[in-house]
Amino acid sequence: MKEHATRLALVKLLADGQFHSGEALGESLGISRSAISKHIKVLQLWGLDLFRIQGKGYCVSTPIELLDCDKILSQVKCPQLELIPIIDSTNQYLLDRFGLLPKGAVCLAEYQQAGRGRRGRQWLSPFGSNLYLSMYWRLDAGMAAAMGLSLIVGVAIAETLQSLGANEVRVKWPNDLYYKDKKLAGILVEMTGQAGDAAHLVIGMGLNIDMPDTEGSDIGQAWTNLSQACDKLPERNHLAAELIDSLQKTLITYEQVGLDGFVERWNRIDNFLNRPVKLLIGQRVIEGIARGIDKQGALLLETESGIEPYIGGEISLRGC
Structure with missing residues (x-):
């Protein structure tokens, strides 16, 4: 965690969604502007939506509420x-x-x-x-x-x-x-x-x-x-x-x-209830109407053979 301390401190400074110059960020963290630039690149690799405007500095696209x-x-x-x-x-x-x-x-x-x-x-x-x-x-x-x-x-x-x-x-x-x-x-x-x-x-x-x-x-x-x-x-x-x-x-x-x-x-909140679906079990594909779940958590699928329970596999809307 120590290696991330400076980067996390940098995130806290940027989390307000305002522009911060590289110089000001460097002064706050006690590091150089070039070091700030390197840390910014890592934050972007982490998926932080960051951008820079010449003369204004760095900014996140939207303010971040960090977990506390x-x-x-x-x-x-x-x-x-x-x-x-x-x-x-x-x-x-x-x-x-x-x-x-x-x-x-x-x-x-x-x-x-x-x-x-x-x-x-x-x-x-x-x-x-x-x-x-x-x-x-x-x-x-x-x-x-x-x-x-x-x-x-x-x-x-x-x-x-x-x-x-x-x-x-x-x-x-x-x-x-x-x-x-x-x-x-x-x-x-x-x-x-x-x-x-x-x-x-x-x-x-x-x-x-x-x-x-x-x-x-x-x-x-x-x-x-x-x-x-x-x-x-x-x-x-x-x-x-x-x-x-x-x-x-x-x-x-x-x-x-x-x-x-x-x-x-x-x-009551099943996204696929009473909708035509396909169930994938390995290479096998079964099409039918989803009828919810039973007391064992199995998917109930209505096909030409009637309603049958299935434990494994994944479902998607028919045609998807």
Whole structure:
């Protein structure tokens, strides 16, 4: 983290969205203008939307509300909250420490160098424009009880975003959030444990808040930002606090009622409910009408053979 200290201090100076000359920035940080220029290039590689105008200096395209543990903890109780601005992966950080963590511990980051999504895919994680959050949870009922956990997490996040003004946010089976048929957020649940013992879970989410179009140019599917789904964006620290609170309450409820207690809530906000879809399972493609989920979290797909449950695979709108 020490090697990033100067760059993070530079971000704080630039976060107000005003122009700052290289000379003034250098004086504030005790380094040369040429060193400022080198650090600026690294910040741009992190995905920070920065530009420079001759005679005026450097500026971020929009002001940045940096994450702040004190602000978050003033709004929600959390047994352990760590903010690591620059990290490889918030999920991996907690997985590496699960034996030392209290239930409900959270890790946040401003930028992930090796963020990952489902099936080992890369999760694009530019600095300061999204939210990268992971929570550790111990499930005493064991690994079998974790079946469908990404579904209930999706419900929790979607309902929270709806309560904050993003009324049209929906869930996509099994682990995404959508807005107007575009991906808004992804969920990655990873676990470790032994048969007959408690399951140690790390629940990660990446939520697009205001990611620049240039940063998302390499994403291989239609995507969107929370800024498009809300008339007024919530503050990032308030958003983080609300999501942490919702995840804690939802996981406690899940321990008590299981997935059965979430089926109706899922089906109410299912982006693909009663729509023609195709399900991809490896090289196999199955077309049908999505009919929600069952009590085991399986996708219910109506085909010429009737309604059948499917556990694995990915869905998309038919024709997409």
